[in-house]
Amino acid sequence: MNEVYPLAVPKGRKLRCEVCEAPAERVCGACTVTYYCDVAHQRADWASIHEKICQLLIPLRTTMPFYNSEEERRHGREQLLQRQKHLIELCYKVAQKYLFEGKHEESVPAALHSLRFRINVYGLNSVQLVPAYLLLAEASIGLGHVVQAEEYLSQAQWTVLKSSDCTDEIHSLLHRNLGLLYTAKENYKEARFHLANDVTDIWHAFLDQHIQRQLHARKKPLDILAKEMENDTGLDEPQEAEAVHILGTILEFREHTAKEKPEMTIKILKTVAMLHYLMMNLSKAHELAQKAYLLSKELHYKEEECAALQDLLDLIASKNPVTWKASKFFNNQSH
Structure with missing residues (x-):
């Protein structure tokens, strides 16, 4: 040093x-x-x-150095902006990595840097600040600094409320952090609401778009089919890891309280199955989709929902011959 x-x-x-x-x-x-x-x-x-x-x-x-022309000055400003954007992402990913490793204290300085650069580039009221607020909130919760976490989450919530341009991913992260906060405060009713309801709906809608696109693609010519059937979550590796962690936590909670709202258990099972399918974890995807399908049949669930789960099982089987036999079995059972 x-x-x-x-x-x-x-x-x-x-x-x-x-x-x-x-x-x-x-x-x-x-x-x-x-x-x-x-x-x-x-x-x-x-x-x-x-x-x-x-x-x-x-x-x-x-x-900034002296520039001989307006064009040079503009180029200099653009370079400065690109450097700041690079540092925003670098600091964010470093902080995120520390959080995944449970190193909450180490993540704080990196997250603070990401926040400050975001303020410099986007201003104090931009939704671009929310990811950094959420990192800082999660680190604070991990350190037991509940009051500090509440302050960061209040800033994040206020920014999201004022914005019409907020992604599903940010909404999901916000609800996850609110769930963690209420858990730390032993307010389990609010924690359950944030962890198990809105987050599942957001991720289900996001992932189902990819699944529906692939289901429609199966009806197209082979050259188009090959391209459109490529698996892709649309997320980078840290975001995929975050999604697995968030949805896995919700699934564990739902499986322990399955008798309360079994329809929500079916939904989270399907959501996690879709995520693993798009990440090409096909055996895990098939296992979860199969659980959801069996539970839906046991509960005499809505016919269209059972059909959607069967379509997902068939889609998974089309990528993994090992599961094809099982998929055909469930298809025959449904008829």
Whole structure:
């Protein structure tokens, strides 16, 4: 780690700690553009993210060079914007990785960087800030800082309410974090609502679009079919991991309370099955879809829902010959 030096602050100039925004007394000796209130916060930032972005911060936090023309100036601004967008994603993914590993304390500085860059690029009221708020809320919950988590989630909720351009993924993450918060506060009724209802509906709608596209594609010529039958969730690897974690948690909860609302158990089983199918985890997809189908038949569930589950089983079987025999069996049973 690079040494941290005492900061000689010019009179009238206020500098803030990168981690807690308290008045800064020290500066990073490597980049000389990042400030801290003490050595402990510098070390925490370095271990989390600063080591990876130290030199990348220099052009963002120093005076822009003199340009000879407006075209050069515009090009310089565009480069600056692209650097900030790159850092938004880098810091976000690093923070997200720490959360997946259960390293809540390490995730906080990286998530704070992502939030600050988002504010610089998109402004204080943009829905683009919500993913960073949610990361910070989840880290705070993991650290037992419930009040801090509530503040981040309040910011996220307010931003989502004001926005008409919020994705299903963000809605799902918001409800998951609210569920975790209410669980930490032992308000299990609210936790169940957020974890088990809205999140399932959002993910079911999102994944079912891909399934329906593939079902329709099966009726098309072979050259079109080959392209449209390619499995793709539309998510990157961290997002897929997050989806598996969210939906797996809800499924576990539903399977323990299946007698209360069995129709919701069927829905989450189908949703997780669709996710695993699109991720090409075909055996797992078939197992979950089969459970959903058997439960729907046992409950004499809606005929169209049973047919949709049979279509999903057939779709899974079309990619995995091992499950074809089982799928044909269920198809015969349904008739």
